[in-house]
Amino acid sequence: xxxxxxxxxxxxxxxxxxxxxxxxxxxxxxxxxxxxxxxxxxxxxxxxxxxxxxxxxxxxxxxxxxxxxxxxxxxxxxxxxxxxxxxxxxxxxxxxxxxxxxxxxxxxxxxxxxxxxxxxxxxxxxxxxxxxxxxxxxxxxxxxxxxxxxxxxxxxxxxxxxxxxxxxxxxxxxxxxxxxxxxxxxxxxxxxxxxxxxxxxxxxxxxxxxxxxxxxxxxxxxxxxxxxxxxxxxxxxxxxxxxxxxxxxxxxxxxxxxxxxxxxxxxxxxxxxxxxxxxxxxxxxxxxxxxxxxxxxxxxxxxxxxxxxxxxxxxxxxxxxxxxxxxxxxxxxxxxxxxxxxxxxxxxxxxxxxxxxxxxxxxxxxxxxxxxxxxxxxxxxxxxxxxxxxxxxxxxxxxxxxxxxxxxxxxxxxxxxxxxxxxxxxxxxxxxxxxxxxxxxxxxxxxxxxxxxxxxxxxxxxxxxxxxxxxxxxxxxxxxxxxxxxxxxxxxxxxxxxxxxxxxxxxxxxxxxxxxxxxxxxxxxxxxxxxxxxxxxxxxxxxxxxxxxxxxxxxxxxxxxxxxxx
Numbered sequence: 001x002x003x004x005x006x007x008x009x010x011x012x013x014x015x016x017x018x019x020x021x022x023x024x025x026x027x028x029x030x031x032x033x034x035x036x037x038x039x040x041x042x043x044x045x046x047x048x049x050x051x052x053x054x055x056x057x058x059x060x061x062x063x064x065x066x067x068x069x070x071x072x073x074x075x076x077x078x079x080x081x082x083x084x085x086x087x088x089x090x091x092x093x094x095x096x097x098x099x100x101x102x103x104x105x106x107x108x109x110x111x112x113x114x115x116x117x118x119x120x121x122x123x124x125x126x127x128x129x130x131x132x133x134x135x136x137x138x139x140x141x142x143x144x145x146x147x148x149x150x151x152x153x154x155x156x157x158x159x160x161x162x163x164x165x166x167x168x169x170x171x172x173x174x175x176x177x178x179x180x181x182x183x184x185x186x187x188x189x190x191x192x193x194x195x196x197x198x199x200x201x202x203x204x205x206x207x208x209x210x211x212x213x214x215x216x217x218x219x220x221x222x223x224x225x226x227x228x229x230x231x232x233x234x235x236x237x238x239x240x241x242x243x244x245x246x247x248x249x250x251x252x253x254x255x256x257x258x259x260x261x262x263x264x265x266x267x268x269x270x271x272x273x274x275x276x277x278x279x280x281x282x283x284x285x286x287x288x289x290x291x292x293x294x295x296x297x298x299x300x301x302x303x304x305x306x307x308x309x310x311x312x313x314x315x316x317x318x319x320x321x322x323x324x325x326x327x328x329x330x331x332x333x334x335x336x337x338x339x340x341x342x343x344x345x346x347x348x349x350x351x352x353x354x355x356x357x358x359x360x361x362x363x364x365x366x367x368x369x370x371x372x373x374x375x376x377x378x379x380x381x382x383x384x385x386x387x388x389x390x391x392x393x394x395x396x397x398x399x400x401x402x403x404x405x406x407x408x409x410x411x412x413x414x415x416x417x418x419x420x421x422x423x424x425x426x427x428x429x430x431x432x433x434x435x436x437x438x439x440x441x442x443x444x445x446x447x448x449x450x451x452x453x454x455x456x457x458x459x460x461x462x463x464x465x466x467x468x469x470x471x472x473x474x475x476x477x478x479x480x481x482x483x484x485x486x487x488x489x490x491x492x493x494x495x496x497x498x499x500x501x502x503x504x505x506x507x508x509x510x511x512x513x514x515x516x517x518x519x520x521x522x523x524x525x526x527x528x529x530x531x532x533x534x535x536x537x538x539x540x541x542x543x544x545x546x547x548x549x550x551x552x553x554x555x556x557x558x559x560x561x562x563x564x565x566x
Contacts (some may be wrong), residue, residue: 019404020385020450026401027392030385030451045207047120050275051080058276060251061197066281067109068294074109076277079116080198082179086117087201089178093165095148097122100215102146103130103262104137104155107284110170111261112270113148113179116449117233119213126215126227127223127262129545130155136225143227143422144215188381200494209233215422216361227422234364235271237415241387242272253301254279254326256294258286258309260545263335268365269304288312292322293546296506301327306547307337310354311479311486314345315508320396324349331355333366336454338476341436342379344388357517358454363433368452368506381451392437393445396458402445407455410444412439443470460551461497462491467529469501471551474522474532478503481521483511488541488549488565492558500533504554506540507545513537 005137015022015029022029043049065074066447095101099496100303103116105111118125126144128137141160149159149167159167168175210231218226225404255273257280259266273280283291286309296301300326303309310332313319330345330352342354353376357369370376370383392401395410402408416421417438420428421560431439443455463469471489478487486505492502503522507513517533524531536558542550 007258015447018226018450019446021404022023023403026403027390028385028450029445030240030389032241032384032385032387035243035387038315040542043236044209044210045122045232046239046271047116047201048202048207048522049236049239050116050271051198053243053275054080054277055200057275057277060278062252063279064161064274065109065112066298067284068281068290068297072109075196076274077196078200079113079274080112080201081115083116083120084181084199084201085462086113087120089459090117090123090148093148093287095121095123095165098124098427099148099207099402100124100126100144100146102126102128102137102141102144102149102160103151104158105170105262106130106133106141106151107257107261107266107282108152108170109282110175111282112181112274112280114170114273115261115267115270118200120201120203122207122211123210124215126463127258127267128158128217129212130158131260132158135156140217140225140227143424159331191542195389207232209236210419212419212461214267216262216267218361224461226424226427228361229419229422230361230364231419232420233429234416237388238268238364238386239272239275241389242275252277252279253509254281254298256281256283256291256298256303258283258291258302258303258305263545264359264361265306266304275302288316288318289465292319292324295324295327296322299326301326302331303327304331304333306545307332307341308486308547310337310541311341311344314341314348315485317556319348325351327352329353329355333356333357334471336476337380338383338472338479339379340476340480345482354381358436358452360440362418363412363510364418367412367414367416373450378451381447382454384451385449385452386414386416387414390453391446392497394439397445404446404448407445408445409458410442410452410454412440413437448501460491462489462501464501464529465497465498467528474501474503474526474530475549477522478505478532479523481513481518483513483516485509486541488551488554489532490551490554490558494533502534502536503532504536504538504541504557506538534550 020028020031043052060076063073064076064079092205124399129141137158148165152166152172208344210233212229213229213232215227218228225379255278261267281294332514343413355370357366360364367386367389368383390413391541392411394411394468395402413436440457443458445453450476460471474489475487478484485508488504489501494500518535519532542553
């Protein structure tokens with residue numbers, strides 16, 4: 001498998017201090033304070049980095065994890081003990097360095113313990129969506145070749161066949177016994193055990209920064225799912241880059257996790273929260289009521305959410321029934337948020353900052369973000385480049401690198417960039433440039449102050465009579481209609497125009513919105529070539545776990561099935 005050159009590159013001349021763009025290298029450099037490269041640090045593995053940070057944190061005597069459905073709580077001291085106990089079991093089982101462990105679980109309070117235990121023994125963690133089919137899991141197993149599966153009672157039907165070790169069921173008495181042999185039941189009142197500080201977890205001594213840490217799966221929004229191989233260096237780089245924003249805290253915060261842990265967004269959120277000593281409330285199954293109730297009960301300060309959750313909060317009247325005064329930040333990632341949605345959200349929750357960002361599984365998550373009250377006012381932006389990361393904007397046709405204000409494909413380079421795709425050299429070589437650049441496939445631009453704006457996926461642009469129409473632009477516009485609950489736009493083939501925009505619309509309850517009204521709403525606000533020419537009303541928009549629209553599924557609904565040929 002080919003591997004990208006992930007080491008950072010220093011500019012040969014000073015970049016513009018406002019935009020970060022260097023004319024000589026035609027490269028954008030981060031405007032964030034630089035951080036110590038992980039290669040020169042003392043933590044070769046991500047587990048070492050996390051527990052070294054936690055043990056030295058002044059907040060490590062608090063609560064690590066809360067299950068709002070049961071009120072079960074796990075302190076950081078307990079977390080470290082449980083991770084060590086499970087890691088000892090995995091080592092005794094004969095799990096070797098580099099072997100893969102498959103986890104198929106919904107969000108659950110014990111999942112982070114599994115993740116950290118697997119990483120600490122030098123095994124490779126691979127996590128799958130519990131909504132996957134057996135066919136999907138079988139394909140993923142051919143990529144990652146797991147030797148052990150950790151399952152939830154709701155996912156045992158997805159258990160791969162013929163693995164060397166029997167599966168571990170995470171919500172069983174047997175699993176609890178592995179964590180704490182003297183108890184067979186979870187502890188629901190741990191007040192007597194709070195106050196202690198965590199010990200350092202023993203990690204395998206021969207783990208190296210470039211060893212594989214995880215195999216996570218790309219979203220599959222536009223093609224076949226690929227296994228993204230991320231290393232310990234990738235994760236320690238991201239932990240280092242995010243550490244600065246937590247340094248000046250006066251007290252530990254409480255976050256609410258609504259996004260899935262098997263996705264890079266939720267996965268890294270958990271790793272970072274443990275490293276900095278933040279409490280995480282783990283929402284096992286999302287509903288607006290359960291989320292708002294958890295915010296009120298546990299005095300949640302920030303929510304990790306996908307865009308559909310932000311849209312719901314902006315439009316739902318339910319929020320007024322709860323005390324949300326503790327909430328100060330909602331983080332949104334996985335797909336762009338429209339300005340109209342952000343404006344509506346801000347009007348409803350004026351005390352809450354929406355922090356948006358941009359990232360990929362291939363970049364170990366968020367590679368740009370908004371930070372602080374002033375930056376979060378940049379509605380529509382995905383923020384500035386993370387520390388020690390470089391970017392280019394490449395013209396898709398000419399291959400030329402472009403300055404601020406010009407749209408092109410976003411390329412990224414730096415420590416967080418993946419090693420490659422598992423068992424897919426062709427996909428790796430087409431995505432990773434020989435000089436280490438990750439070709440994202442996203443149409444973007446930087447403005448004169450170094451803020452990134454994501455326009456759309458290059459492959460999803462609608463080609464109308466030679467014009468390019470970004471579906472996301474039309475979706476953001478339609479989200480502003482009071483009778484539209486959700487919407488997606490795709491290209492529809494047209495003999496004369498080539499392609500026309502087609503909107504799939506979910507009406508608000510009791511709405512009688514018509515096709516003509518939808519098209520007229522758009523026509524008043526856009527150039528003629530951007531107008532929606534077809535509309536279909538549906539009950540829901542298909543999306544992946546990160547909130548990205550599955551346009552390929554909508555295309556199957558829109559296009560007539562071709563006649564079979566004998």
